[in-house]
Amino acid sequence: EIADAIESLLAPAAAERPLAGKRAVVTSGPTREAIDPVRYISNHSSGKQGHAIASALAALGAEVTLVSGPVSIADPPGVTTVHVDSADQMLAACLAAGRIDIAVCAAAVADWKAARPAGSKIKKKAGMAPPSIELTPNPDILATLSKPGPQRPALVVGFAAETENLVANAIDKRQRKGCDWIVANDVSPAVGTFGSERNTVHLISASGVEDWPTLAKGEVAMRLAGRIALHFGRPTKAEAAE
Amino acid sequence: EIADAIESLLAPAAAERPLAGKRAVVTSGPTREAIDPVRYISNHSSGKQGHAIASALAALGAEVTLVSGPVSIADPPGVTTVHVDSADQMLAACLAAGRIDIAVCAAAVADWKAARPAGSKIKKKAGMAPPSIELTPNPDILATLSKPGPQRPALVVGFAAETENLVANAIDKRQRKGCDWIVANDVSPAVGTFGSERNTVHLISASGVEDWPTLAKGEVAMRLAGRIALHFGRPTKAEAAE
Incomplete structure (x- = not known):
């Protein structure tokens, strides 16, 4: 009976921390590439979105490393934050986090950097x-x-920020x-996601495209964290109720 | 006797607000040029330096418009702040301030902008x-x-941020x-001025080069504002004592 009693005491806690024991890396913010x-x-x-996702995963019990560009x-709170500037530094910090179960790449990483950054200030002549x-x-x-490979996180989530053909580009x-x-x-x-408090997103997976309503970035983060818990077979109360 | 009494009451106030009646524009921060x-x-x-100068001029009684890039x-407080992004917007805001006596261009204005900013996000292929x-x-x-020309402020102060040959480049x-x-x-x-709290500057004028000691940015600002008051023949107590 004691074991039953303990289990019933622990059960609600487990439902509230469904990602306990999982390690996650979240990238957030822009990168800066020196000219x-x-x-x-x-x-x-x-x-804002990446930081909110780091918080949401931590709230569900995950051990979270947030790799943040300059913001x-x-x-x-409750998250280990590593501050970086460039994309090269961001990748190194992600790899330094070691074996992880979940990667959420929410940072707006610069696609390109200067091929040859100048060592001193380029003069205007x-x-x-x-x-x-x-x-x-x-x-x-x-x-x-x-x-x-053996090091691949069980779940890797990317972001696609687009100004045109959003869903088609994201599926690709x-x-x-x-x-x-x-x-x-x-x-x-026109939508003005950057810097704003709300976000209108679509979740694209192997099973198709889910259109989410416009939500506060914190709500997008909580819903995404809930979906991640569900993916690991550990529904939150909210997800179980859906 | 009443006039004398009033004058002796007002005199210290005038010495503390030597730039009363003067209009100033200060630019500050970086500009952002869209790709x-x-x-x-x-x-x-x-x-930090430009904002401190705007405050210092206002403290000496000037009517100050601060044109600030994204910071x-x-x-x-006590200053009219206009927020801009690009160099084109910053220039327009300076000109919109109308007739001014003092211009302090402390912003780090981008020398260049993209020749043809793209209307939609450039795709990586x-x-x-x-x-x-x-x-x-x-x-x-x-x-x-x-x-x-008739519109030229009586005093225009520029900044030179250099990584090499500082004084020679600034004189030029x-x-x-x-x-x-x-x-x-x-x-x-190595010096790390950007973002730091202190600044080591040289003041370059027609009369030569003054090397100032390393000072907090607020102290650089107060000293510069004092020199500006002196230029208008209105020494502050600190300048009069030197």
Whole structure:
């Protein structure tokens, strides 16, 4: 009877922390790619969605490492946050996290970096043509983490930020990268996802496309974390009720 | 006797607000130049020095418009702050301030912008060479405000951020731009001016080069504002005592 009593005491706790024992890495924010010591290329990601996902996974019991590009929002409590600038640093920090069960790549990683960043500030010269910045591809963090093998996380989730043909591009991206799910969100200026508090996303998996309603970024994060728990056969109360 | 009494009451106030009646524009922070709706080129300026100068001029009684690029610090109290992104917007906001006596161009304005910003997000294509970003010069805000004419502010102060040959480049910049003073500061990574709380500057004017000690950015701002008051023949107590 004592064992039964303990089980019934623990059962609600387990349902509330369905990701206990799982290790997750979440990337968030933009990356900054140096042109010279002063200038850089970056993007408008605020980190709000990625940080919220890190918090949501931690709230469900996962042990979370958040790898964050430069953002102006606070490190979430209950999460180990690693701060990086460039895509190269972000990939290294993800790999340094070791064996993980869940990877959520929510960062807006720069696709390209300067091929040859200048060691000193590039001078503007009167009468001279402006320099043209030659670019080279950054490492593909999502594709790297999705690569088949014994180290591959059981679940790899990517994000697709698009201004056009959102769902078609995201379905294509899922196949190309080899990840399990894609969270596709519209970042056209009219929608204004970057920096805003709400997000309209589509969840793309092998089973198809789910259109989610416009939600606060914290709600998108909680719903995604719930789906991740369900994927590991550990539904939250909310997911079990659906 | 009443007039004398009033004068003696007002005199200290005048010495503490030596820039009363003067109108100033201060630019601060970086600019952001769009590559496409998602990506931009920017730089590491924090806006701390420019914002501190706006506050210091206001503290000495000037009516100050602060034209700020995207920064994560608060608008200073007692100052009208106009928020802009690009160099084009920053110039327009400076000109919109109308007739001014003092211009302090402390912003780290991007020298270049994308020649043809893309209307939708530039796609990364597998197997394709990365794009090369063609640049075109931005408007030169300091040179524009320094242009001789009836609208020219009585005092135009520029900043020079350099990683090499700081003073020589700054002397050259003063002549080229046609401004009155240059505040030259070393932004080499070893010194780490960007984002830090202290600044080591040189004040370059027609009379030569003054080397200032390393000071908190607020102290650099107060000293510069004091020199500006002195330039208008209205020494602060600190300047009068020197």
